[in-house]
Amino acid sequence: MNSHMQKPATTQEQKPILSIVIPAYNEEGNIEKIYHDLSEILLEIDISYEIIFVDDGSNDRTWEVISSLQQKDSLIKGLRLSRNFGHQYALFAGLSHAIGKAVISMDADLQHPPRLIPELISKWHEGNKIVHTVRADPEDFGFLKKKVSRLYYKIFSFCSGIKIEPGMADFRLLDRDVVNSVLLFREEGLLVRGIVQWVGYPSAFVHFQSANRYSGSSHYTLKKMVKLAWNGIASFSIVPLRISTVVGLLMGCFALLVIGYAVYAKYVLQEVVTGWTSLIAVVSVLFGILFILIGIIGEYIGRILLEVRQRPRFLISDRAGATSSDDRNSEMTIDP
Ligand code: UDP
Ligand code: MG
Numbered sequence: 145m146n147s148h149m150q151k152p153a154t155t156q157e158q159k160p161i162l163s164i165v166i167p168a169y170n171e172e173g174n175i176e177k178i179y180h181d182l183s184e185i186l187l188e189i190d191i192s193y194e195i196i197f198v199d200d201g202s203n204d205r206t207w208e209v210i211s212s213l214q215q216k217d218s219l220i221k222g223l224r225l226s227r228n229f230g231h232q233y234a235l236f237a238g239l240s241h242a243i244g245k246a247v248i249s250m251d252a253d254l255q256h257p258p259r260l261i262p263e264l265i266s267k268w269h270e271g272n273k274i275v276h277t278v279r280a281d282p283e284d285f286g287f288l289k290k291k292v293s294r295l296y297y298k299i300f301s302f303c304s305g306i307k308i309e310p311g312m313a314d315f316r317l318l319d320r321d322v323v324n325s326v327l328l329f330r331e332e333g334l335l336v337r338g339i340v341q342w343v344g345y346p347s348a349f350v351h352f353q354s355a356n357r358y359s360g361s362s363h364y365t366l367k368k369m370v371k372l373a374w375n376g377i378a379s380f381s382i383v384p385l386r387i388s389t390v391v392g393l394l395m396g397c398f399a400l401l402v403i404g405y406a407v408y409a410k411y412v413l414q415e416v417v418t419g420w421t422s423l424i425a426v427v428s429v430l431f432g433i434l435f436i437l438i439g440i441i442g443e444y445i446g447r448i449l450l451e452v453r454q455r456p457r458f459l460i461s462d463r464a465g466a467t468s469s470d471d472r473n474s475e476m477t478i479d480p
Contacts, residue, residue, distance in 0.1 A: 159243050159244065159245070160192040160194045160219075160244045161192050161193065161244055161245050161246065162186070162192070162193040162194075162245070162246050162247075162248065162265070163193070163195075163196060163242035163244030163246070163247045164182060164193065164194070164195045164196065164247075164249075164250065165196045165198065165238030165239055165249045165250075166178065166195065166197050166198065166238070166250055167200055167231050167234030167235050167238060167249075167251070168197055168199055168200065168202065168210070168252040169199075169200040169201070169206070169228060169231070169363050170202045170203065170206060170363065171202070171252040171253060171359075171360060172206050172208075172209055173358070173359030174252045174253050174254060174359050174360065175197065175209045175213065176209060176213065177254060177358055178252055178258070178358075179195065179213055179217075179220070181254070182195060182258045182261075183217075184258075185258045185259060186261070188262075189261070189262050191265070193219060193244065194220070194221055194242070194244060195220050195221070196222075196223065196238045196241055196466070197210045197220065197221070197223070197252075198222075198224075198225065198234040198235070198238040199223065199224040199225065199234075200225050200228055200229060200231065200233070200234035201224075201225050201226065201227040201229065202228075207222070207224050207462070210222040210224075210464060211464040214464040214465045218465060220464075221241065221465045221466035222462070222463065222464035222465060222466065223237055223238065223241060223460055223462070223463055223464075224460065224461050224462035224464075225237060225461065226458075226459040226460070226461040227459075229457070229458040229459075230368065230371075230372075231364075231368075232334045232335060232336055232372070233334060234458070235249055235336050236327075236334055236457065236458070237458050237460065239318075239323055239326060239327060240327055242323065245319070245320050246265070246268050246317055246319055246320065247317070247318050247320075248261060248264060248315075248317045248318075249314050249318070249336075250314070250315045251315065253357045253358055253359070253360065254355060254357070254358040255279075255354050255355055255356070256313065256354070257355060260315075260350060260352055263350050264277070264317040264350060265317070267317070267348040267350065268317050268319065270348070271346060272319075272347055273319035273345035274316065274318055274319070274322055274340060274345050274347035274348075275316060275349075276309075276316050276340075276347060276348070277313065277315045277316055277349070278311040278312055278350070278351050278352075279312075279315075279352055280351070280352070280353050280354065294310045296373050297309070299377070300338075300376055302383070303377050303380070303384070304377070304380035305381075306338060306341045306342055306380060307341065308337055308338065312337055313354075314337060316340065318340065319345070321345070322340070322343060326339050331379055331451065332375075332379070332447060332450040332451050332457070333375030333376075333378065333450075334375070334379075334457065335372065335376040335379060338376055338379070338380050342380070379447070384440050384443075385440065385444060388437040388441065391437065395433060402426070
């Protein structure tokens with residue numbers, strides 16, 4: 145495609161209106177396609193833009209593809225993280241480098257259709273500072289994954305008081321004000337979709353039918369999903385700690401009842417309550433619950449440790465077309 149010849153010039157002095165942030169982990173087969181589709185749409189609506197690809201420590205040719213595209217088209221910026229830090233951090237790295245007045249984040253695998261962009265922008269022009277997208281699940285989204293994710297967001301909303309719709313993905317438009325607010329969050333276990341809900345601002349929704357992946361397969365392993373799920377709950381709520389207290393109280397009441405009954409049986413009914421088996425059963429159940437509760441408390445203490453260490457959340461090892469002066473969040477960069 146030669147269309148980049150006619151693109152609206154975006155010089156250093158003239159900031160682009162729109163930044164597109166795309167985290168990519170092992171997406172060598174998708175980068176060119178999404179670049180192509182995006183450029184076509186963006187040219188059509190005639191808006192000045194930049195596309196920021198964040199290579200989240202891929203071990204395929206993702207970075208090579210990004211940097212060679214960048215050499216052909218200066219509207220592209222590439223960031224390479226020093227290892228795989230995870231989708232949410234890659235997204236954050238991209239947001240902190242975006243300079244547009246509005247920022248759209250989307251996946252690299254074309255499950256988030258670029259043809260929705262004009263609609264996102266028109267909702268933004270109507271005065272919405274956040275334009276969410278809500279997806280109807282694609283066919284390759286398993287039945288179990290669907291059910292579990294719905295259940296999870298119910299639990300998340302219950303614990304945190306923040307409502308996230310099940311189909312809300314990381315495909316959304318954020319106004320500059322919102323991006324600046326989101327960048328203030330320097331917490332461990334980042335969940336951008338939770339933060340975006342937390343900050344508020346007038347928002348709108350766009351519904352879409354998600355496509356199947358263009359190339360490759362999902363990188364969200366069960367382990368990554370469980371980690372994201374727990375991070376989400378633990379960083380937005382202390383309800384699990386409260387539940388621990390309630391369970392502890394209930395167990396204490398139960399124990400008192402059992403002791404009361406034993407005393408009553410001995411002195412009133414004149415019979416000793418026997419039963420090694422029942423004793424062991426009760427003790428093991430109680431200990432089991434106790435350890436789970438201690439575990440939950442431990443998880444929160446662990447999070448305090450992670451938080452007070454103030455480690456950088458991601459490291460940038462390479463930049464293509466992006467400078468560290470664009471970085472609003474000044475994460476550390478390793479000088480090559
Ligand atoms: N991704 C990433 N780091 C990771 C895992 C995923 O940057 O550790 C990116 C990935 O390249 C894609 C997006 O996050 O652009 C969503 O990932 P994926 O498509 O694998 O998730 P799914 O759509 O299956 O939930
Ligand atoms: Mg995907």
